[in-house]
Amino acid sequence: MAASGGAGQEKQLAPALLSFFIYNPRLGPKEGEEEKKILFYYPNEVEKNEKIRSVGLCEAIVQFTRTFSPSKPAKSLHTQKNRQFFNEPEENFWMVMVVRNPIVEKHKDGKPVVEYQEEELLDKVYSSVLQQCYNMYKLFNGTFRKAMEDGGVRVLKDRLEKFFHRYLQTLHLQSCDLLDVFCGISFFPLDKMTYLKIQSFINKMEESLSIVKYTAFLYNDQLIWSGLEQDDMRILYKYLTTSLFPRHIEPELAGRDSPIHTEMSGNLQHYGRFLTGPLNLNDPEAKCRFPKIFVNTEDTYEELHLIVYKAMSAAVCFMIDASTQPTLDFCRKLDSIVGPQLTVLASDICEQYNINKRMSGSEKEPQFKFIYFNHMNLAEKSTIHLRRTPNISLTSVHPDLMKILGDINSDFTRVDDDEEIIVKAMSDYWIVGKKSDQRELYVILNQKNANLIEVNEEVKKLCATQFNNIFFLD
Numbered sequence: 001m002a003a004s005g006g007a008g009q010e011k012q013l014a015p016a017l018l019s020f021f022i023y024n025p026r027l028g029p030k031e032g033e034e035e036k037k038i039l040f041y042y043p044n045e046v047e048k049n050e051k052i053r054s055v056g057l058c059e060a061i062v063q064f065t066r067t068f069s070p071s072k073p074a075k076s077l078h079t080q081k082n083r084q085f086f087n088e089p090e091e092n093f094w095m096v097m098v099v100r101n102p103i104v105e106k107h108k109d110g111k112p113v114v115e116y117q118e119e120e121l122l123d124k125v126y127s128s129v130l131q132q133c134y135n136m137y138k139l140f141n142g143t144f145r146k147a148m149e150d151g152g153v154r155v156l157k158d159r160l161e162k163f164f165h166r167y168l169q170t171l172h173l174q175s176c177d178l179l180d181v182f183c184g185i186s187f188f189p190l191d192k193m194t195y196l197k198i199q200s201f202i203n204k205m206e207e208s209l210s211i212v213k214y215t216a217f218l219y220n221d222q223l224i225w226s227g228l229e230q231d232d233m234r235i236l237y238k239y240l241t242t243s244l245f246p247r248h249i250e251p252e253l254a255g256r257d258s259p260i261h262t263e264m265s266g267n268l269q270h271y272g273r274f275l276t277g278p279l280n281l282n283d284p285e286a287k288c289r290f291p292k293i294f295v296n297t298e299d300t301y302e303e304l305h306l307i308v309y310k311a312m313s314a315a316v317c318f319m320i321d322a323s324t325q326p327t328l329d330f331c332r333k334l335d336s337i338v339g340p341q342l343t344v345l346a347s348d349i350c351e352q353y354n355i356n357k358r359m360s361g362s363e364k365e366p367q368f369k370f371i372y373f374n375h376m377n378l379a380e381k382s383t384i385h386l387r388r389t390p391n392i393s394l395t396s397v398h399p400d401l402m403k404i405l406g407d408i409n410s411d412f413t414r415v416d417d418d419e420e421i422i423v424k425a426m427s428d429y430w431i432v433g434k435k436s437d438q439r440e441l442y443v444i445l446n447q448k449n450a451n452l453i454e455v456n457e458e459v460k461k462l463c464a465t466q467f468n469n470i471f472f473l474d
Helices: 048-066 125-140 146-171 179-184 192-208 231-247 251-255 257-265 328-361 401-412 452-466
Strands: 003-004 009-014 014-025 038-042 076-078 080-092 093-100 103-108 110-116 214-221 222-226 272-274 292-295 303-311 314-321 368-374 380-383 384-390 391-396 418-423 431-438 439-446
Touching: 014 048, 014 146, 048 080, 048 328, 080 125, 080 146, 093 418, 110 452, 125 146, 125 179, 125 231, 125 292, 125 401, 179 368, 179 380, 179 401, 192 214, 192 222, 192 314, 192 328, 214 231, 214 303, 222 231, 231 251, 231 303, 231 314, 231 384, 272 328, 292 314, 303 328, 303 439, 314 380, 368 452, 401 418, 401 431, 401 439, 418 452, 431 452
Parallel strands: none
Antiparallel strands: 003 009, 009 103, 014 038, 014 093, 076 080, 080 093, 103 110, 214 222, 214 314, 272 303, 292 303, 303 314, 368 380, 368 439, 384 391, 418 431, 431 439
């Protein structure tokens, strides 16, 4: 919990998760059966009657708001101390997340006084976080409905318990922001020749490893190619970049020539290794267990094994049908075919990337920072975020400015037309939001004594250099 003290002994406490529960009103329709509705409840220690009361209250709010807008039931409820977010990802299955508002603790006449910051949390950000909770569950478990078909309430409860018990610990509510709303994908910039090399590598691999159904290729935690549907890729991308890759970063940092590599792969020809599946291919007892993922749940509903294989900064995801169980022989074959080629490819990409970097020249720290998002291909680019790790999103700007970005985004959502919003923020900051043809751009400028015309000129320059003038709002 983030707390910071300041002058006059003022203490600030970040927003925190108070409770999170999933229920289905159809499961306990009769009086006295209310407990049957509850499929998952955190924290579990809460006594039964309070759980029933919380769920009952949410049901009442949803029903009540339905009378005013039948097609769009309530998304959130604001109270002094907390905010509740509701989501119905599948018919009659409701997910609720209750977040405590940030707190400022002051001392008045020697006594502690608690003030809740009621306007700090952005509905859209936390509603998106709640939707992501469902998407991540579905990626690894399939839909709620499917669990009910597989084995009824018992199976669904077990799956929810197993997944959310761990997943809720990774929710860091104090660092959620606009990027959670977009849940976009950062793409790696590539020249045509290198892109073709990667394309041909993927085609060769899919041919020699015929059981592979889909492939995705990433470099430096950025996506280059994916055979999955966009919505499936965006949540898989989030899992890879915030959970799987950070857990396996250490050997990478050891560098190519360090002894750690030769021991790890037991193979001097390449630097490839499995991030999921067998740890040591030379061990005849090695387990070939891969995580299962579920994609295209709307129509074909496919269950796949997720094989993630990495060499230096390049990672490939091979997805194969779950009905086929990969053997140790298959893993060895994959290692011997993919390892050497991926190692060479990773070096090529790295070389090309460095050449491009030198050509573009390292400019001095620009006076602006930006976030860009394209709704059509989910491309996201941010110079505001230094890095996102599983437990924190490090931004290089003040939280108040991040909140203004969120407010501008909420305004954009209300209208379908293209528009531009310019805000003069505290001290010397200007914030510009542009929305044009499915794309959004947010720029933070730090310029002393700038006026509106000058700010506009700066943003025009940025659009010309960074975005090839795709924002034609003139």
